[in-house]
Structures are given as structure tokens and as C-alpha cells.
Amino acid sequence: MGRAKRMERVVALTKLLVDHPQQLFSFSYFCKKFEVAKSTLSEDVLAVKSGLELFGLGRVETLAGAAGGVRFIPGHSAKDDEDFLRDLALKLSSADRILPGGMLYTTDLLCNPEVAVRLGEVFMSRFKHLEPDCVMTVETRGIPLALFVARAFNVPLVIARHDNYITEGSTVNINYVSSSTKVIRTMAMPKRALHPGNKVLIVDDVMKGGGTARGMVDLVEEVGAVVVGKAFLVETAVPEHKMVDDYTAFFRLKDVDEEARKILIEVIENK
């Protein structure tokens, strides 16, 4: 192809950067791709940075030096994130979500890519200082959320499973007590999914008593990896005592009144 015009280059550069969040590209990679000098590329990068930041669509970071380069960090303004979470809390409070036993139907929202992608970016922004090198969840309902958190961090997702017939080779197993049912269950993870020293961010959609979260922590520690954070979309107000501490939740489900068909959810302030 002939050499691209500046505007076309900047469009392609924008797309390539946002398609690979967190990935550090060397300047020479793009210089070669676009057949331009480094000074020209630097101006292009500045244009992308300025366009994205002006409209609150994420940040472009440039690192100087031999190991330097450019990368895109997804994110939105604090106010946009607040509005998004408040709007989501409102949607979650809709009476037709009430399920028997005081739980909420959330699958439609968590399995909606537009919502889940955005949530993944909100989680990433909140936990980016932890620099996890993988995200972990347990099957099934939390997977879409956790996967988009992993996507925003551009790190692998590790899925722990409940069953024993997993076809993923040798596994690490632990037993845990579900805090709601008091039943002892098994949680398993492929042995090769996590390595000693890995920094793991645990993500799940809901935390009630924290038994499942406790199980995931045990599984991570069993292989010598480290839990750097525990993040939940919703925590329930009851039970008050949780089997894990030092966790973050975005919403608190304060009350589900099945008779009056009323749900009370609050957005937890950013600590």
C-alpha cells in the first residue's frame, strides 16, 4: 500500500492501541508499520493521547528509554464511572429481579457485553495499582465479569470449578464450606493455570458469607501464588460477618423484601 496520510495513521494507531490495553508497544514497532520517522510517530501518539483524554476515553502513556514505548490504559472519568454505577444500581433495583430466597436475577446484565466490558474497566481502574498478573473466578455466574476485568488488564483468566470431571489435566483441589448452605464442597483448578508467585485478583459477582471467596484464596495459596485483591460487584448486608476480609465491593444489597417487592441497593463509596 502507499504511505498513509497522517489522519489515516492516527486512526489506525488509535485502534491498535485500544485493541491491546496495557500492552507496551515500542515506537520502532509503529515506525516500521507506518513507515514514518520517530519524530512523526511521536506527534501521532500525542494526537491520540490528546483526543482520548479530551473526551475521557482512557489514557495513553509513553515511557522513555530503550525499554520504553507507548500503551493504552482503558478508563473513564470518575464522574462517568459514578454515573454508570448509579445507573446500574437502579437497574438492579427493579422489582422483577427478585428471586425466591432474596436473591436477584443479574444474568441479563452480566451477560450483556456492553455492560460487562464497562464493568471490567471500572474494576481495572480501581485495582490497577495492584498490578495483578491474572484474574481468578469460580464458575459460573461470575465468569463474564471476571473475563472482562482480565481483558481490561490484558492478563489471563483462571477459572476454578466445582466438578470433578474437568478435562483440564491434573488439578489442585481444596474443600470449602459454603457459608449459605453449610455444605462442604470441592473446588478445583488446573495445575498449570497458576504458578508460584503469581499475583492474583479474585473477582466474583456476588459475595454473601464469603465461603466461596475463602475457597478461592485457599486455592491460590495452595500453589504458592499471592492474592493481591478480592473484588465483588455486590456484597449482601447479611450475614454481617464475612469469611474473608480486606475486600472491595461496588454495591451493597441491603434488603430484598419479597412481599413488598422492594430491593434496596447502595453504591459503596470509593475508599
Place this chain on the structure above:
Amino acid sequence: MGRAKRMERVVALTKLLVDHPQQLFSFSYFCKKFEVAKSTLSEDVLAVKSGLELFGLGRVETLAGAAGGVRFIPGHSAKDDEDFLRDLALKLSSADRILPGGMLYTTDLLCNPEVAVRLGEVFMSRFKHLEPDCVMTVETRGIPLALFVARAFNVPLVIARHDNYITEGSTVNINYVSSSTKVIRTMAMPKRALHPGNKVLIVDDVMKGGGTARGMVDLVEEVGAVVVGKAFLVETAVPEHKMVDDYTAFFRLKDVDEEARKILIEVIENK
């Protein structure tokens, strides 16, 4: 904020379009957002279109008329897709993936966002003429792939489950026979996840005998929805007879020689 410069607008426009694949934005939405006249916006849209297409990074479609607007369709050149699939087949053929029973460890690839996002776009490109309004899979291993297919189509994902204790309200259940184990199992789906007339694309990572796929088809038909396509990343050569027909697979697992530690995978030609 002050009015943005053209370059900044084009960067923001690129980001907004690619963040919402398939979504039709009206021209007036962007005219208002960027405080520009329609003629100016039209030029900006042309710049995005030209930049993305020049580098094989997807298409921008504009629809004229009152219900018209602009939307982004993810995708790559046919050659890029071929290279990606061939490279993935090579990775899948690595001897250390062999699991007892002649299956392959694929979790690291399917749970790697960079790979899964790209696969989602490859699946979408192949099936876009079917215009599904949701993607369906069954827990657990196929979920990441199916979710990124749903993301590329920008439609919801429906997850069928094996267990009975699902906390998603009333369910539709069917029984099916696993073609590998011959065991009768139950598959369940939240009643509100699918509606009569929905056009469903079934996605899973592996198809052996097709028993699980058959189960998903039954589940879809049970609620009066329609299966418009069945797509698998890998089909096994054995058994030759599958319990579903009219499906598409991208790879064929021809042989796993556990003793010689050799895997034979072929990329199936685009039909």
C-alpha cells in the same frame, strides 16, 4: 471544554465506534457530542473509515436516510484471519497439551483475552450473515470464547448450565445424552434468558459426538427460539457420526497419539 480540533475528534470518534461494535449511531448523536455540522462529521467518518480499512482493522458502514447512521463492524483481512488460525493450530499442536484420554489442554489459550477477543471476531465474521440476536453456550470451558463472539456481535450471551441449584429463577430443563460417556444429564437455562423467535448462534470450544450441542438445540427449540448456526472451535475426527448436522468447525482434531506425543490438527477451509 473548548471545541476539539479535527484530529482529536477523529481519535475520539474512532474509539467510540470500535468500543460499540455493530451499534448504529445517528449522525446527530455525534454532531451534538462534537459540536460540529453534519458535513464536518461526514468528513470525520470518512477519515475513520479510510484509516481502518487501509490497515485491515475493520469496516465502517454508513446508512443513509432518517433511520441511518454509522457503525463499526470488527474484522480483519482474510489473510490475517488465515494466519491467525494457522498460528493457533500450531500452538494447539504442542505436545505438552496432551491430556489423558486424548484430549487437549486449551484453557490457557481460551482464557487469554488477546486470543479470545480475536477468535470472537473471526467467528463473528464467519456468521454475520446469520444476524443472531444472541449467542448461547454451555458451562464452563466454552464461555470465554462464546462471550467474545457475543461481544463482537454486541448481543447477549446465554449460558446453559448443568447443575440444578442455579440461582437464576425458574428454568427450562432438558435431558440429553453425552455422546462420549453415554450418561444422561440435565441442562438448564433461566426462563427469561431466551424468548420465542430469538435467533440463536450456538458456540462451544469442542465438539466430539455432538450430544451437548444437541442438548443446546433442544433447549433453544423448547422455548420457541430458532438456532441459526452452530459453531465450534474444534471438532474431533472421531466419532465420525455427530448428533448435530449443518455445523461449522474451524479446526479438526484428527489424531492425538498419547504414546508418540503427537497431535494432528488441521485448519478446516472456509466453506
